Amino acid sequence: MEIFFIVTLLIVISLLSILIKKRTFVEIISLSGSLIVLYLSFLIALKVSNTGSDYVLFNFFSINSLSAIIIMIVSLICFGVNIYSIPYFRKETDKNIIGFSRVRQYYIFLNLFLASMFLAVSASNPIVSWIFIEATTLSTAFLISFYNKSSSIEAAWKYLIINSVGLLLGFFGMLLYFTSISPDSGNGLISWNLLLSNVSHLDPIIAKIAFIFVLIGFGTKVGFVPMHTWKPDAYSKAPAPLGALLSGALLPIAFFIILKFKVITDMAIGPLFTKNLLIFFGLISIATASLIMFNSKNYKRLLAYSSIENAGVIALGFGFGGIGIFAAILHMIYHSFVKSIMFFSSGNLLLKYNSDKINKIKGALKVLPITSVLFIIGFLIVTGIPPFGIFLTKVNILSAGIKIYPIITFISLFFMSIVFIGFLKHISNMFFSENDENIVPGEDNIWLLIPPSIFVILLIILSFYIPPFLNNLIYNSTLIY
Amino acid sequence: MSILFLQFLLEMMFLTLVFLHILKKNSEVVFAYIIQSILISLVLFDSFIETGNILMLWVILCVLIVKVILGPLFFYRLIKRDALAFSVSTYLNSPLTLIFISSITFMAFSKNLLPVTNIIPLHHILLSLSLSMIFLSLFLIINRKGALSQIIGVLSLENSIIMFIIFAGLEQSPGLQIGIIFDIFVWIIISTVFASMIYNKFGSLDVTEMNKLKD
Numbered sequence: 208m209e210i211f212f213i214v215t216l217l218i219v220i221s222l223l224s225i226l227i228k229k230r231t232f233v234e235i236i237s238l239s240g241s242l243i244v245l246y247l248s249f250l251i252a253l254k255v256s257n258t259g260s261d262y263v264l265f266n267f268f269s270i271n272s273l274s275a276i277i278i279m280i281v282s283l284i285c286f287g288v289n290i291y292s293i294p295y296f297r298k299e300t301d302k303n304i305i306g307f308s309r310v311r312q313y314y315i316f317l318n319l320f321l322a323s324m325f326l327a328v329s330a331s332n333p334i335v336s337w338i339f340i341e342a343t344t345l346s347t348a349f350l351i352s353f354y355n356k357s358s359s360i361e362a363a364w365k366y367l368i369i370n371s372v373g374l375l376l377g378f379f380g381m382l383l384y385f386t387s388i389s390p391d392s393g394n395g396l397i398s399w400n401l402l403l404s405n406v407s408h409l410d411p412i413i414a415k416i417a418f419i420f421v422l423i424g425f426g427t428k429v430g431f432v433p434m435h436t437w438k439p440d441a442y443s444k445a446p447a448p449l450g451a452l453l454s455g456a457l458l459p460i461a462f463f464i465i466l467k468f469k470v471i472t473d474m475a476i477g478p479l480f481t482k483n484l485l486i487f488f489g490l491i492s493i494a495t496a497s498l499i500m501f502n503s504k505n506y507k508r509l510l511a512y513s514s515i516e517n518a519g520v521i522a523l524g525f526g527f528g529g530i531g532i533f534a535a536i537l538h539m540i541y542h543s544f545v546k547s548i549m550f551f552s553s554g555n556l557l558l559k560y561n562s563d564k565i566n567k568i569k570g571a572l573k574v575l576p577i578t579s580v581l582f583i584i585g586f587l588i589v590t591g592i593p594p595f596g597i598f599l600t601k602v603n604i605l606s607a608g609i610k611i612y613p614i615i616t617f618i619s620l621f622f623m624s625i626v627f628i629g630f631l632k633h634i635s636n637m638f639f640s641e642n643d644e645n646i647v648p649g650e651d652n653i654w655l656l657i658p659p660s661i662f663v664i665l666l667i668i669l670s671f672y673i674p675p676f677l678n679n680l681i682y683n684s685t686l687i688y
Numbered sequence: 689m690s691i692l693f694l695q696f697l698l699e700m701m702f703l704t705l706v707f708l709h710i711l712k713k714n715s716e717v718v719f720a721y722i723i724q725s726i727l728i729s730l731v732l733f734d735s736f737i738e739t740g741n742i743l744m745l746w747v748i749l750c751v752l753i754v755k756v757i758l759g760p761l762f763f764y765r766l767i768k769r770d771a772l773a774f775s776v777s778t779y780l781n782s783p784l785t786l787i788f789i790s791s792i793t794f795m796a797f798s799k800n801l802l803p804v805t806n807i808i809p810l811h812h813i814l815l816s817l818s819l820s821m822i823f824l825s826l827f828l829i830i831n832r833k834g835a836l837s838q839i840i841g842v843l844s845l846e847n848s849i850i851m852f853i854i855f856a857g858l859e860q861s862p863g864l865q866i867g868i869i870f871d872i873f874v875w876i877i878i879s880t881v882f883a884s885m886i887y888n889k890f891g892s893l894d895v896t897e898m899n900k901l902k903d
Contacts, residue, residue: 334864341871345878352882357889358900364835364882365901371842371875372829379822379849385858386807396861412803440901 209247209254210268210278210329214322216240221318230307234293237314241282241289244321248282251275256676259683269331269399272683276536277328277463279677280543281456283665285321287658288448291551292317294654295448298558304354313350313446320346320452328460331398333381336464337374340428343457344370351445362440369437370427377424377464383417384409384471399467406474414475421468422484428461430515431488431522432495442511443563447554450507454514454550455543462521462539466688469525478528485526486608490615492519497622501629506556507563509633510549513589516626517542523619524604525688531607533685538600541669544662545588545597551659552582556637558651565633570642577650579638581659586634588666590627596670691810694734698817698851701727705824705844709778709785714836718763721840724847725755731854743862750866754873759843762880763836770887778831785831792827796820807856814855821848835883835893842879846872 220240224233255262255275262270270278296313299305323346327339344367352363385397387409427434442450469481496516503509517538524535553563555578560568572579591601601623608616642648650656673681704724711717729751736744778785796805796819805815825848829841853859860868883893890897 332864334860335867338864338867338871341875345871345874348878348882352885355885356900357898360882360885360889361898361900364886364895364898367879367882368829368838368842372826372845375842375845375849379852382849382853382856382858383804386856396864410803413807416804444901 208264209251210262210264210270210325213244213247213282214325216243217318217322217325221315221322224311224314224318227311230310233311233314237318238289238293240318241286245282245286248278252279252680253676256679256683259679263331266398267331267335268329270329271687272680273463273466273536273688274328276540276677276680276684277456277459278325280459280540281321281324281328284451284455284543284547287547287551287662288317288452291451291554291655291658292446292448294652295446295554295558298651298655302558309353313353316346316350317449317452320350324456324460328463331400332396333384333399333402333464333467334397337378337381340425340461340464341371341374343460344374344428347445347449347453347457350449351441353446353449354444356444359444362437362444366437366441369434373424373427373434375424376420377427380417380420380422380424381468383413383420384468386410386413387475402471403474406471409471409475411476414472415480418468418472418481418484422465422488425461425464426488429458429465429518430492430511431518432492432515435492435495435515438515439508439511442514443505443507447507447550447557450510450553451547451550454510454546458514458518459539459543462518466525470688482526482528485522486612486615489519489522489526490619492516492522493619493622493626497625497629500626501632503629503633504565505563506565506568506633506637507550507553509565509630510546510553513549513626513630514542514546516623517546517589520601520604520619520623523608523615524600527604527608527612529607531604532688533681534600534603534607536681536684536688537673538597538604541588541596541600541666544666544669545585548581548659548662548666549585549589551655551662552578552585555651555655556582558655560643560646565637568637569640569646570638572638573642574646574648575650577656578659581656581663583634583638584663585659586630590630591623592627594670596666599670691814694731694855695814695817697727697731698814698855701847701851702817702821702824705821705828705848706789708828708837708840708844709789709824709831710782714767714834715764717837717840718760718767721763721843722756722760724844725751725759728847728850729756731851735854735859741862747862747865747869750869754869754876755843755847758873759876762876763839766836766880766884766887770884770893777833779833780831788827788831789824792823793820796823807858811855815852818848818852818855821851824848833894833896835886835895838895839876839879839883843872843876 220236223236227233251262252275296310323339323342327336330336348363348367351366352359387405430438472481493516496512500512521535521539524531557563559575588595588597591598605616701724704720707720729748732748797816806812825841825845829838887893
């Protein structure tokens with residue numbers, strides 16, 4: 208019943224946020240709710256890990272190892288976002304950037320967004336998953352246009368149209384898979400399991416066409432190049448806590464749907480076709496993102512391109528196969544947490560400097576020492592510097608690819624190095640330059656530092672020790688995908 | 689209903705899409721969408737007659753309420769409130785647009801896409817036409833500069849996919865169909881609100897006027 212409680216709780220919180228007139232209450236119920244969601248998510252993960260089988264409820268929810276991992280990721284980021292949002296938006300209110308109605312709007316849509324994500328990842332029916340992935344687009348569009356500026360409305364419009372078109376194409380691809388099922392079976396409710404059991408009836412060419420549509424459709428949500436164009440705009444215009452959720456939580460969910468269809472396609476036509484496509488999209492995403500990151504002028508857009516690059520790395524992992532899959536799942540976890548660190552730190556920078564332009568951030572290490580250290584640690588982790596976990600996942604992904612695809616592996620390695628150099632250039636400009644005397648040094652609020660610090664500690668622990676239950680989940684996921 | 693009548697409905701839908709590419713007035717674009725949605729309802733009604741599933745009537749009712757009444761109502765209110773008599777231009781001129789439409793339609797009927805259009809061999813022509821409508825809707829979204837036209841383009845894409853689903857025998861349970869229509873309804877509301885916000889901020893629905901996003 209845990210997943211049912213999670214979704215119900217989030218919807219109730221969203222509705223209560225409409226009714227409650229006091230800001231503190233809205234914040235407290237959302238924060239308390241996220242704590243309960245976190246607890247329930249871990250219960251689900253433990254159940255799936257211990258039993259080794261899918262968690263099924265009412266024939267509507269079905270959670271396997273990978274969805275259990277994603278549910279944990281979403282709930283952890285959701286908790287972090289809830290802690291961070293309180294001081295962040297209070298600070299913005301003090302600066303007269305937003306009022307209570309905006310904050311209330313934020314909590315309404317935030318909790319709807321979270322509920323949609325949990326439903327999308329846990330639904331046993333692909334169409335239901337699609338409906339709730341579309342719901343994530345609808346619930347976040349208003350959050351991207353949160354500040355009601357021309358640029359944020361433009362970003363939200365781009366996000367809405369590009370993602371809607373992408374998801375409709377994904378929907379079309381999804382339906383092509385249904386051709387394997389005779390009209391009499393399933394009573395019109397086609398589950399993932401039914402699709403798998405009927406895979407032998409799937410026409411190989413239709414399977415190929417369907418997977419291309421699914422990859423383009425849900426790949427738009429993941430942010431693969433060339434469907435990525437909404438991402439830098441949306442990330443840079445959305446409030447910082449939402450950036451963490453978009454990058455850390457929504458990306459793995461869209462990826463999860465692609466992987467579900469990858470399994471079906473692989474069973475129908477063998478794994479080579481999907482692997483090659485994932486490698487292709489992975490490589491062009493890494494290459495494009497690295498080149499743009501080098502000349503980026505906006506640190507929030509820089510983080511968006513970093514997400515595109517990491518989506519590419521994960522795609523490469525699944526494309527290369529073998530140890531690459533284990534590393535890709537682990538990379539997904541690390542990436543989600545490190546992006547939370549970086550988006551929270553970028554929010555602190557934005558509050559202090561009132562600008563998201565890289566050239567406006569001068570001497571941040573002296574102005575915001577703890578935030579700067581957190582951001583720099585985030586940079587070291589995300590670019591794959593040892594001894595952090597991403598270093599190992601990248602090494603494992605590349606080592607999985609080097610035997611079969613040596614040229615692609617070397618090209619990927621080259622562009623990953625470009626990412627490091629480009630990022631380092633921006634880091635040195637932002638943090639190690641002379642500070643602006645007009646900016647008063649000092650951190651704004653201790654509570655703005657706690658969520659990113661928690662994620663740093665979590666990432667350091669996970670870099671050296673993976674709890675047995677999580678290891679179990681990753682291992683079981685590797686066997687499926 | 690006979691297959692010939694269904695083919696006639698589909699051809700009418702195809703024509704509305706061609707008109708959507710040519711029409712210049714926003715109100716006419718919305719009207720073409722209404723016609724398209726009524727045609728969808730008729731095709732769904734045929735599905736009800738064939739299956740006898742009473743829940744299909746609810747689906748048809750939802751389609752009529754959302755796509756024929758409420759959606760267009762929102763669009764007309766937007767047009768009236770902001771005096772948006774004319775939609776903005778297209779990227780390609782009319783002759784080039786028509787050439788593109790012909791090429792796309794030809795492509796949908798090509799042998800390369802036979803596996804998709806031959807899902808039910810008896811419906812080969814219907815499926816080819818539905819597929820060409822999917823491509824034409826995508827082209828509409830890309831070619832039009834007006835936000836309202838883009839909204840209609842997305843909705844038309846959804847209509848085209850539904851047509852394909854019906855003729856490919858891939859219809860989902862009525863409950864799921866209502867879920868999808870609800871999604872579309874929320875999408876219509878949100879996109880209309882955004883179109884209104886775009887007009888308020890940029891003084892136009894021309895998306896090429898939106899150039900505030902710089903690095």
